[in-house]
Amino acid sequence: MTGPAALSQTQVPLISARGISKQFAGVEVLRDVDLDLRVGEIHALLGENGAGKSTFAKILAGVHRPTTGTIALNGEQVEVANPVVAQRLGITLIHQEPISFPDLSVAENLVLGRSEDGWFSPVPWAKMTRDARALMDLLGVDIDVTQPMRGLSIADQQMVEIARALASDSRLIIMDEPTAPLTPREVETLFGIARRLRSEGRTIVFISHRLEEVRALCDRVTIFRDGNKVGTHTIDELTDADIIRLMIGRPLKEYLHKPRTEIGAVALEVENLTLPGRFEAISFSVRRGEIVGLGGLVGAGRTDVARAIFGVAPALSGTIRINGKQATIREPDDAIALGLAFVPEDRAQAGIFRSLSVEQNITAAVPARIAPRGFIRRSVEKALSSEAIRSLRVRLASARQPIGELSGGNQQKAILARWLLTDPTVLILDEPTRGIDIGVKAEFYDRIGELAASGRAILLISSELPELLALSDRILVMSEGRLTAEFPRAEASQEKIMKAAVPRSATLGEAA
Amino acid sequence: MSAAETSPPANVAGRESAPPRPLWHLVLVRPETLTLVLLILGVIVASRLSPYFLDIGYILRSFALSAEIALVALVLTMVIIAGEIDLSPAANMALSACIFAWAQASGVPIPLAVLLGLLAGLAMGGVNAFFVIVMQLPSIIVTIGTLILYRGLAQILAGDRSIRIAEGFIGVDRILVLGVPLPVVVFVLAAIVLALVLGGTIFGRQIYQIGTNEVAARHAGIRSRRIKLILFLMIGVVAAIAGIMTASRLGSVRYDLALGKELEMVLMAMLGGTYIFGGRGTIPGTFLAAWLLVVVSTGMTVANLLPAIQMTVLGILLIVSIIATNFIYSRTQR
Numbered sequence: 134m135t136g137p138a139a140l141s142q143t144q145v146p147l148i149s150a151r152g153i154s155k156q157f158a159g160v161e162v163l164r165d166v167d168l169d170l171r172v173g174e175i176h177a178l179l180g181e182n183g184a185g186k187s188t189f190a191k192i193l194a195g196v197h198r199p200t201t202g203t204i205a206l207n208g209e210q211v212e213v214a215n216p217v218v219a220q221r222l223g224i225t226l227i228h229q230e231p232i233s234f235p236d237l238s239v240a241e242n243l244v245l246g247r248s249e250d251g252w253f254s255p256v257p258w259a260k261m262t263r264d265a266r267a268l269m270d271l272l273g274v275d276i277d278v279t280q281p282m283r284g285l286s287i288a289d290q291q292m293v294e295i296a297r298a299l300a301s302d303s304r305l306i307i308m309d310e311p312t313a314p315l316t317p318r319e320v321e322t323l324f325g326i327a328r329r330l331r332s333e334g335r336t337i338v339f340i341s342h343r344l345e346e347v348r349a350l351c352d353r354v355t356i357f358r359d360g361n362k363v364g365t366h367t368i369d370e371l372t373d374a375d376i377i378r379l380m381i382g383r384p385l386k387e388y389l390h391k392p393r394t395e396i397g398a399v400a401l402e403v404e405n406l407t408l409p410g411r412f413e414a415i416s417f418s419v420r421r422g423e424i425v426g427l428g429g430l431v432g433a434g435r436t437d438v439a440r441a442i443f444g445v446a447p448a449l450s451g452t453i454r455i456n457g458k459q460a461t462i463r464e465p466d467d468a469i470a471l472g473l474a475f476v477p478e479d480r481a482q483a484g485i486f487r488s489l490s491v492e493q494n495i496t497a498a499v500p501a502r503i504a505p506r507g508f509i510r511r512s513v514e515k516a517l518s519s520e521a522i523r524s525l526r527v528r529l530a531s532a533r534q535p536i537g538e539l540s541g542g543n544q545q546k547a548i549l550a551r552w553l554l555t556d557p558t559v560l561i562l563d564e565p566t567r568g569i570d571i572g573v574k575a576e577f578y579d580r581i582g583e584l585a586a587s588g589r590a591i592l593l594i595s596s597e598l599p600e601l602l603a604l605s606d607r608i609l610v611m612s613e614g615r616l617t618a619e620f621p622r623a624e625a626s627q628e629k630i631m632k633a634a635v636p637r638s639a640t641l642g643e644a645a
Numbered sequence: 646m647s648a649a650e651t652s653p654p655a656n657v658a659g660r661e662s663a664p665p666r667p668l669w670h671l672v673l674v675r676p677e678t679l680t681l682v683l684l685i686l687g688v689i690v691a692s693r694l695s696p697y698f699l700d701i702g703y704i705l706r707s708f709a710l711s712a713e714i715a716l717v718a719l720v721l722t723m724v725i726i727a728g729e730i731d732l733s734p735a736a737n738m739a740l741s742a743c744i745f746a747w748a749q750a751s752g753v754p755i756p757l758a759v760l761l762g763l764l765a766g767l768a769m770g771g772v773n774a775f776f777v778i779v780m781q782l783p784s785i786i787v788t789i790g791t792l793i794l795y796r797g798l799a800q801i802l803a804g805d806r807s808i809r810i811a812e813g814f815i816g817v818d819r820i821l822v823l824g825v826p827l828p829v830v831v832f833v834l835a836a837i838v839l840a841l842v843l844g845g846t847i848f849g850r851q852i853y854q855i856g857t858n859e860v861a862a863r864h865a866g867i868r869s870r871r872i873k874l875i876l877f878l879m880i881g882v883v884a885a886i887a888g889i890m891t892a893s894r895l896g897s898v899r900y901d902l903a904l905g906k907e908l909e910m911v912l913m914a915m916l917g918g919t920y921i922f923g924g925r926g927t928i929p930g931t932f933l934a935a936w937l938l939v940v941v942s943t944g945m946t947v948a949n950l951l952p953a954i955q956m957t958v959l960g961i962l963l964i965v966s967i968i969a970t971n972f973i974y975s976r977t978q979r
Binding site for chain 2: 443464465466468469483484485488493498501503504507508
């Protein structure tokens with residue numbers, strides 16, 4: 134599996150994982166992964182969202198336990214049952230936004246969970262502070278260890294996490310997208326420290342979407358796709374274009390393509406929409422009968438734009454026009470009145486009323502229709518909801534049963550049904566097929582196509598490239614809060630979308 | 646794939662969802678059913694202790710002493726279903742009663758004094774609403790604060806003395822409508838109206854929806870803040886009505902009117918099957934619980950139990966009711 138360099142290395146690998154698979158609730162997210170990590174290397178894990186790289190890292194760190202497979206540390210098989218065991222074995226996972234106790238001092242955070250003292254032995258304040266200072270000096274960073282964690286920048290909090298790893302003499306340090314929240318300078322400092330740790334013979338696993346960082350820092354890369362390991366290579370063997378191809382190279386599934394529809398007037402138009410820290414200068418439009426796909430990596434700001442348009446968290450500046458008229462949307466209520474509908478990404482949090490009936494869930498956005506004179510008319514409610522249930526083929530035992538009893542796909546259909554009752558002009562769908570079985574997905578694709586065909590404007594946010602490619606008339610791509618590309622359907626490809634989605638990769642076009 | 650984060654449990658093949666429950670099951674798992682059973686048991690036990698309990702007039706007269714509290718408990722039920730709580734209405738009752746009593750004692754005509762009391766209640770509800778809705782503070786903390794504040798203001802206004810109520814306004818509980826004391830009539834009518842509002846209108850339904858999932862409610866275009874504002878104003882006014890009725894029943898007002906009664910209000914709501922975390926509960930439940938509570942405490946008085954023991958029993962009752970409601974809801978929810 135590993136590149137030719139592996140053969141020349143006779144040393145026992147630090148970590149040797151064999152046949153690692155992981156299932157969550159019956160869904161396989163990692164399939165039979167073999168991976169060796171050498172002593173003193175920086176090893177990148179690359180892949181799309183959901184490819185399995187983070188799951189693999191979490192298995193190494195004891196956060197998840199593999200369904201099958203073994204892990205050997207220095208040639209000896211180990212059982213990484215939980216993060217505490219991992220730490221004892223010398224494996225530390227650095228979180229992107231470190232989990233700490235914000236009101237305790239840096240020094241206290243450093244010793245937390247590692248104390249060998251009894252419950253009632255006095256806290257050795259002086260020693261604690263001394264040790265903490267020594268660690269900071271070792272890392273060569275200037276952090277006052279007596280100040281509370283709260284006051285530290287995220288970069289410094291990461292340093293404290295790294296210091297924690299050093300304090301427990303970790304041999305393997307896993308960094309899961311550490312650079313995303315950092316400034317370029319902070320990234321440089323982090324890289325300097327990572328290189329020093331490597332020279333001391335420690336091993337670092339580095340997860341990032343940013344190819345140029347991987348190139349600058351790492352020795353070898355392993356690429357994941359759809360839960361499988363695609364391959365491990367030394368970084369010099371691959372061009373950026375190779376890496377992108379390996380990341381997305383799955384065969385394009387044969388989805389029913391969206392039927393050609395009559396594209397009409399502009400229904401939704403946003404101009405210079407800005408919410409500092411989330412997204413900036415977003416301008417685009419969606420026409421009636423058109424499906425506009427919005428692609429990008431998780432955290433690129435796509436959901437924030439949708440939430441802003443729908444009034445959940447309005448933008449600070451910029452304009453929204455609905456059917457050519459400027460709209461003021463401060464609350465979802467305003468958006469609904471203007472003919473907007475929004476199926477949110479997080480169904481349990483923002484979609485369903487778990488303990489209430491399917492019927493009530495479906496009619497929640499059309500109070501005036503079910504209670505024309507103030508009092509709810511059960512017959513009207515029943516008629517409206519059962520028609521929606523039939524047309525979307527929601528499978529249930531009774532419209533009066535709590536929606537929480539339905540499967541995820543059927544809950545999602547009920548939410549879609551809720552919005553069809555409002556007869557929206559513009560429909561925003563945020564990851565509409567997330568966590569839904571393949572069969573039901575195909576049904577959703579048909580429905581989305583039909584909705585466009587009936588003259589509605591659809592903005593489709595999706596992290597699944599085949600889904601975007603199959604359904605969209607046009608595809609917009611966001612990266613780090615900005616629109617980075619727009620492709621008509623005929624010109625879009627997975628490679629192009631990925632290139633535009635990967636942060637700071639504007640120059641990668643030449644490499645291809 | 647992306648199902649990794651929160652994939653719902655996989656479908657068992659061929660079974661998309663649970664089969665519908667039989668009707669008897671639905672009735673049995675309603676928490677009000679438990680309240681009703683307890684109420685019937687309470688009446689049977691109490692009538693063994695004292696033959697007075699077979700006299701409906703006796704029960705009605707006993708209930709008149711708690712009708713004001715029970716009235717507020719009805720609105721409190723709606724506040725709790727909406728996912729909030731209000732612990733200040735007993736203090737509100739005292740302050741609005743003091744303002745009313747002070748006004749009429751200083752020569753303000755009775756109708757105007759009543760209006761002043763009601764406005765004071767509305768304002769107190771508004772203050773709670775401001776902190777909870779605008780300042781986004783947790784209602785339990787806010788209303789513990791205003792509970793102390795309103796009680797303190799009542800004491801500043803009334804001092805340690807009792808303010809006498811004008812002769813003509815005393816004795817609301819002695820006015821009988823078809824043999825039923827007026828406070829009880831007010832309570833029953835309020836229960837009917839509120840049950841219709843909560844069970845049959847969009848306003849009522851949205852109360853359940855925001856109590857079940859406020860984020861989802863907002864995404865469905867429900868203006869949860871407006872609904873909560875209305876509820877806090879409602880409970881403010883109703884507390885003032887209760888305070889003025891209490892003043893009329895007692896004939897004089899002191900700052901310690903209805904002292905500690907907020908717990909009894911919460912107890913009524915809980916006993917009636919209202920879920921403390923919001924989203925579930927009914928007006929008929931609280932209605933039944935109010936009668937249950939009166940029967941139990943009157944029964945204990947008749948049986949000559951010491952007040953300390955009575956308190957203990959009420960405390961146990963509250964805890965048992967919360968356990969029962971939680972148990973029932975967790976069983977029906979999976």
